[in-house]
Amino acid sequence: MADIRLEITKNPKQKPVDEGSLGFGKIFTDHMFRVSWSKERGWYDPEIIPFGDLTLHPAATVLHYGAEIFEGMKAYRKADGSIQLFRPEENFKRLNRSAARMGLPEYPVEEGMKALKALLKLDEDWVPHNEGTSLYIRPFMIGVDEFLGVHGVGHAVLYIILSPSGSYYPEGINPVKIMIEDEDVRAVRGGTGEAKCGGNYGASTRAGIRAEERGYSQVLWLDGVERRYIEEVGAMNIMFKIAGKVVTPALTGSILPGITRKSILEMLRAQGIDAEERRISVDELIQAAEDGTLEEAWGCGTAAVVSPVGWLMYQGKEYVIGGAAIGETTQKIYDELTAIQWGKKPDPFGWIVPLD
Numbered sequence: 001m002a003d004i005r006l007e008i009t010k011n012p013k014q015k016p017v018d019e020g021s022l023g024f025g026k027i028f029t030d031h032m033f034r035v036s037w038s039k040e041r042g043w044y045d046p047e048i049i050p051f052g053d054l055t056l057h058p059a060a061t062v063l064h065y066g067a068e069i070f071e072g073m074k075a076y077r078k079a080d081g082s083i084q085l086f087r088p089e090e091n092f093k094r095l096n097r098s099a100a101r102m103g104l105p106e107y108p109v110e111e112g113m114k115a116l117k118a119l120l121k122l123d124e125d126w127v128p129h130n131e132g133t134s135l136y137i138r139p140f141m142i143g144v145d146e147f148l149g150v151h152g153v154g155h156a157v158l159y160i161i162l163s164p165s166g167s168y169y170p171e172g173i174n175p176v177k178i179m180i181e182d183e184d185v186r187a188v189r190g191g192t193g194e195a196k197c198g199g200n201y202g203a204s205t206r207a208g209i210r211a212e213e214r215g216y217s218q219v220l221w222l223d224g225v226e227r228r229y230i231e232e233v234g235a236m237n238i239m240f241k242i243a244g245k246v247v248t249p250a251l252t253g254s255i256l257p258g259i260t261r262k263s264i265l266e267m268l269r270a271q272g273i274d275a276e277e278r279r280i281s282v283d284e285l286i287q288a289a290e291d292g293t294l295e296e297a298w299g300c301g302t303a304a305v306v307s308p309v310g311w312l313m314y315q316g317k318e319y320v321i322g323g324a325a326i327g328e329t330t331q332k333i334y335d336e337l338t339a340i341q342w343g344k345k346p347d348p349f350g351w352i353v354p355l356d
C-alpha cells in the first residue's frame with residue numbers, strides 16, 4: 001500500500017488545561033486518519049488530515065442501511081511520559097471480523113497499526129497525563145455508495161479519530177444499578193451481536209432509556225430467543241462470582257467478544273483461578289442472589305475496565321449484590337489490569353505495544 005500522505009493542520013487547537021474535566025469522547029485531537037476503498041481499486045489514498053467534519057452524499061449507504069462498524073481502544077501515558085497501547089492488534093482483528101459480518105471490506109492489521117502509530121505520534125501531546133486518564137481511540141468504517149438501492153457495499157471509508165478522556169472513576173469506583181431487560185432484545189444468534197456495529201446500539205436505545213427512567217444506569221440483556229440466558233450489559237461484558245467461582249456467559253454468537261473479557265479470563269487462568277464460560281440462566285442468577293451465593297458481579301470493557309454491579313433489577317424486584325460494595329475479586333482484577341495498562345507493573349502476557 002502507498003505511504004500515508006500527511007496534511008498538518010494550520011489551526012492547531014488549544015489542548016485542554018484541566019484534565020479533571022475531560023469527560024469521555026467530547027473533545028478531539030488535531031488530526032484524523034482516513035483511507036478509502038472501492039471494489040475496483042481496493043484500499044487507496046491513506047492519509048492523515050486535519051480533524052474535521054465529513055462530507056457525505058445524502059444517499060450514502062451508511063445513512064440508510066446501517067453500513068457501519070467501529071472499534072474502541074486506549075493509549076496510556078506511563079509515569080516516565082512514554083505512551084503505550086493495550087492489545088491493539090486484537091482491535092484491528094475484531095474490526096475485520098465485524099467487517100466480514102457486515103459486508104464491509106477488511107483492512108490489513110499491519111496497515112491499521114501503521115496508521116494508528118503515525119497518527120498517535122503526530123498527536124502524542126494530546127495523550128493526557130493525570131492518573132486514570134487516557135487517549136480514547138475510535139476507528140470506524142462506513143459504506144459510502146451514492147445509491148439508494150439495497151446492495152453490497154462498493155465504496156467504503158475507514159477513519160481513526162482520537163479523544164483525550166478523563167478518568168472513568170474520578171470519585172472512586174462506585175457500584176452501578178443494572179436492570180435485566182425481558183422485553184426488548186439486543187441480538188440473536190446469526191444476527192450482528194458479535195459484530196461491533198452501530199446498529200446493535202440503535203436497537204438497544206429504547207431499553208436503555210426505559211432503564212434510565214427507572215434509575216438504572218444500564219441494561220443487562222437476555223438471549224434473543226428464550227429471554228432466559230444472560231448475555232451482556234449495554235457496552236460491556238458481564239462476569240459473576242457465584243459461590244466462590246468466576247463465571248461469564250459463553251460466546252454463543254450473539255455476544256460481543258470483548259478484549260477486556262478475554263484478558264481477564266487469561267489473567268485469572270494464569271493465576272490458577274478457574275473461570276468458567278458457560279450459559280447462565282437468569283433463574284440461576286436470581287436464585288444465587290436470593291440465597292446469597294451471588295458474591296460479586298461486574299461489567300468489563302475498555303472504557304471502565306471493570307464496573308462493579310451493586311444492584312440488579314428483574315421483573316420489578318431489586319436485588320443487592322455484595323452489600324453494594326466493590327468485591328474483592330472485582331477490585332483485584334481492576335488493580336492488576338490497570339497496572340499493566342498504565343505501565344505501573346511489568347506485562348507478563350505480551351499485551352503491551354509501546355509507541356516508539
Ligand SMILES: *Cc1c(COP(=O)(O)O)cnc(C)c1O
Pocket residue numbers: 072196232233234235236237256257258259260261300301302303
Ligand atoms: C465494545 C463492547 C464491549 C467490550 O469490549 P472491549 O473490547 O472489552 O472494550 C462489550 N459489549 C459491547 C456491546 C461492545 O460494543
